[in-house]
Amino acid sequence: MAVEKLSEEERGSWLEALEGWEMASDRDAIVRTFKFEDFSEAWGFMSRVALIAEKNDHHPEWSNVYNTVEITLTTHDADGLSHRDVHMAQAINAL
Amino acid sequence: MAVEKLSEEERGSWLEALEGWEMASDRDAIVRTFKFEDFSEAWGFMSRVALIAEKNDHHPEWSNVYNTVEITLTTHDADGLSHRDVHMAQAINAL
Numbered sequence: 001m002a003v004e005k006l007s008e009e010e011r012g013s014w015l016e017a018l019e020g021w022e023m024a025s026d027r028d029a030i031v032r033t034f035k036f037e038d039f040s041e042a043w044g045f046m047s048r049v050a051l052i053a054e055k056n057d058h059h060p061e062w063s064n065v066y067n068t069v070e071i072t073l074t075t076h077d078a079d080g081l082s083h084r085d086v087h088m089a090q091a092i093n094a095l
Numbered sequence: 096m097a098v099e100k101l102s103e104e105e106r107g108s109w110l111e112a113l114e115g116w117e118m119a120s121d122r123d124a125i126v127r128t129f130k131f132e133d134f135s136e137a138w139g140f141m142s143r144v145a146l147i148a149e150k151n152d153h154h155p156e157w158s159n160v161y162n163t164v165e166i167t168l169t170t171h172d173a174d175g176l177s178h179r180d181v182h183m184a185q186a187i188n189a190l
Binding site for chain 1 (some may be wrong): 134145148154160161
């Protein structure tokens with residue numbers, strides 16, 4: 001099943017509702033940086049995100065430096081943001 | 096205890112012996128990219144690296160996109176490569 005990019009209408013309402021996420025500067029993707037007490041906490045968070053990602057078969061592009069985790073969400077199959085990114089971002093925010 | 100940068104002599108012998116690692120283009124750090132079958136395998140590898148990192152209290156800068164993991168090692172306290180990076184790279188290679 002093809003995944004469709006978000007329409008203009010969907011972008012306006014859905015992306016604004018995603019607390020903490022911003023548009024990437026150079027591509028059709030959303031980005032959020034998370035800060036934790038230490039690596040252990042950051043890794044605990046990443047482990048939970050990994051389970052969500054595998055369950056939804058939708059994987060983030062992400063990086064970690066000690067207590068900081070930066071997550072980028074986009075849908076390669078749609079060549080940009082899709083509903084799948086919104087759902088993933090909501091699930092991550094709910095952690 | 097201060098951590099000292101690798102000496103020139105140490106760089107020659109130790110860094111060359113680290114299979115698969117290369118010097119970063121823009122800083123005194125070593126980088127290696129690992130490819131796996133899928134996210135599950137990549138995550139399994141990352142989990143093992145995370146345990147090593149926490150045990151040694153020496154944490155990588157790393158990123159993951161689906162089946163690919165890129166790891167950068169450097170020692171902030173030494174403002175460059177130290178023995179700790181060499182040991183960490185050896186431990187990662189041994190996985």
